[in-house]
Amino acid sequence: MTAIVLTQFLIDVTRGHRRQAFAADREAVIAESRLDEHLRTAIRDQDIATLWRAGAHPMALLYFARLSGWAADDYYRCIGAAST
Amino acid sequence: MIVAATVHFPYITGWPERAAPADAAATRAGFERLGRAFRDAGVETIVAFTSEHIVNLQPRLAPPFLVGTGELHEAFPEPHFNLAPTARPGDPELASHLVRALYRDGFDVAHSSELQLDHGTTLPLAQLGIEPQVAVLPVIINSIFPPLPTLDRCRALGAAVARALVRTAPARRVGILATGGLSHTVGAPGVERNDPDFDQAFVDALVAGDLDRACGHGDAELDAAGNGTHEIRNWIAAASASGGRRPIEVTRIPYAPGWNSGVYQLLWDAA
Numbered sequence: 001m002t003a004i005v006l007t008q009f010l011i012d013v014t015r016g017h018r019r020q021a022f023a024a025d026r027e028a029v030i031a032e033s034r035l036d037e038h039l040r041t042a043i044r045d046q047d048i049a050t051l052w053r054a055g056a057h058p059m060a061l062l063y064f065a066r067l068s069g070w071a072a073d074d075y076y077r078c079i080g081a082a083s084t
Numbered sequence: 085m086i087v088a089a090t091v092h093f094p095y096i097t098g099w100p101e102r103a104a105p106a107d108a109a110a111t112r113a114g115f116e117r118l119g120r121a122f123r124d125a126g127v128e129t130i131v132a133f134t135s136e137h138i139v140n141l142q143p144r145l146a147p148p149f150l151v152g153t154g155e156l157h158e159a160f161p162e163p164h165f166n167l168a169p170t171a172r173p174g175d176p177e178l179a180s181h182l183v184r185a186l187y188r189d190g191f192d193v194a195h196s197s198e199l200q201l202d203h204g205t206t207l208p209l210a211q212l213g214i215e216p217q218v219a220v221l222p223v224i225i226n227s228i229f230p231p232l233p234t235l236d237r238c239r240a241l242g243a244a245v246a247r248a249l250v251r252t253a254p255a256r257r258v259g260i261l262a263t264g265g266l267s268h269t270v271g272a273p274g275v276e277r278n279d280p281d282f283d284q285a286f287v288d289a290l291v292a293g294d295l296d297r298a299c300g301h302g303d304a305e306l307d308a309a310g311n312g313t314h315e316i317r318n319w320i321a322a323a324s325a326s327g328g329r330r331p332i333e334v335t336r337i338p339y340a341p342g343w344n345s346g347v348y349q350l351l352w353d354a355a
Contacts, residue, residue: 008143015138058271058311059138059228080273 003055102342114335119212185248242324262322264315
């Protein structure tokens with residue numbers, strides 16, 4: 001269930017109905033989420049490796065990384081390392 | 085009824101220069117051939133078996149099959165793929181008839197009047213040179229949020245759509261376009277490669293008209309070939325809609341270096 005909640009959160013803030021709110025006040029959107037503290041911290045830190053290991057949908061996580069300013073090569077290196 | 089299937093990966097428009105010139109030229113030629121076939125057939129509405137990439141579907145709501153019934157389908161903006169945000173007219177009357185016919189045929193598809201089309205649909209339409217007045221009737225098949233519809237169910241859907249179109253719009257010139265990748269990966273390790281053996285076996289099955297073989301893959305096998313491989317559902321639906329005809333193989337590039345993918349295009353001509 002956590003992975004689905006995480007994936008839905010990533011979608012909401014990257015291309016869904018919470019996108020603008022997340023851009024304006026990231027902390028408020030995180031506070032209203034159903035994420036546990038571990039994942040809230042990972043979102044704040046843009047900790048892609050932790051989010052990957054938590055089971056985020058790859059496409060949703062890619063969009064979140066892109067929104068966070070990650071280059072595609074860096075993203076793929078990160079999840080590659082997190083998968084081993 | 086003309087039926088075609090093509091890949092839609094965004095390297096084609098976003099990073100065409102990464103491919104070998106011969107691969108890029110063959111891909112362009114393939115799109116031109118398919119586009120010419122649609123124009124020659126005078127197609128007024130394209131029923132697109134298509135995938136999308138988290139524009140309409142999400143875990144909150146992910147029906148197996150979603151029919152676009154709107155008068156207009158806006159394009160999801162994807163400037164990083166060099167795609168113009170071209171809205172496409174829908175065919176609400178035919179879409180409504182199609183949904184009702186599918187209900188009668190045992191398919192309780194979802195429908196939406198406000199679908200947005202992403203590169204999964206907009207890229208091939210642009211590359212095919214489909215004129216702006218040609219209507220588009222999207223049938224989105226969930227290939228990203230499991231549980232996914234089975235391949236056999238997609239096969240049955242394709243046949244049901246073809247039956248419905250013949251019954252409900254015999255005078256309308258309708259073409260069917262499947263758009264989706266074969267083996268590929270998005271957002272996960274393995275993005276730099278495809279599975280040429282899988283792709284060639286799958287396409288060989290379609291070319292032979294052997295849908296039993298084409299549908300003989302479980303989700304675990306598709307996952308192993310890459311998470312995007314689930315888009316073969318669209319190809320299966322189109323092949324089924326062709327009524328068992330054998331397609332012409334327009335393009336077969338097992339692996340296009342720089343594009344990290346194979347390039348395949350099939351055409352079931354209108355004959």
